[in-house]
């Protein structure tokens with residue numbers, strides 16, 4: 001089962017907001033390679049998603065009276081990932097984490113074996129046509145997302161989002177409550193009205209001994225929710241213009257800060273080695289021109 005990024009997912013916008021040049025390196029990776037290069041964190045996340053997708057798809061098949069064996073077991077699916085990866089770098093990066101993901105899955109089954117869910121959809125791609133200012137004529141392209149799991153319990157629908165963590169901490173709930181990815185899923189759910197139960201953060205520890213799982217309820221953040229269209233339309237308009245510009249990565253703006261190149265609590269930016277030495281061919285840069293009036297006008301129009 002494919003659990004890769006959706007065509008225009010949150011991650012592209014988020015990377016550009018963190019640092020335009022960071023998005024530039026990913027963008028050129030996508031052109032050359034079809035996707036950004038794996039880091040250890042993304043490799044663990046990919047393997048975990050594949051494992052849980054097969055776990056829940058087999059559960060759904062059983063619930064629907066189909067043969068679950070038409071799907072690989074989660075462990076086999078995870079083990080096959082490095083073998084079917086055509087890029088040697090990504091294959092080796094994933095292979096390093098297969099054993100840890102197997103351990104994490106065993107802990108996951110033990111914790112959630114007794115839960116009763118009706119599986120509605122596994123790894124389904126949705127488009128956000130209810131976020132104002134996106135997807136219309138002259139507007140940034142509508143965002144998309146891959147919802148890891150939609151299930152029903154107690155006559156309510158829930159969206160479950162899997163997140164692998166090297167070590168689960170109290171900060172994860174705080175951080176993800178404010179993440180645009182979760183905010184977008186909440187926007188989508190709001191369109192379902194009373195039938196929507198909520199977005200569930202499914203934290204799974206991979207590595208560090210594994211076998212720790214949590215599903216903390218997300219904080220109520222109405223200010224962040226209401227601000228999402230304003231932020232997304234602004235940043236997406238800029239990102240799309242840079243991607244269309246043809247400028248090489250070394251001519252996209254950097255965010256040269258200890259909080260972006262290497263955050264105090266986050267790992268080093270995976271592109272730091274390139275940024276250290278990639279010198280722009282010219283320094284008089286013709287930046288893409290931004291149509292900020294349109295973005296601001298759109299937002300004003302929507303709020304009146």
Ligand code: SF4
Nearest residue numbers: 019022261269272275
């Ligand atoms: S090393 Fe720093 S400037 Fe370069 S892409 Fe990463 S965050 Fe941006």
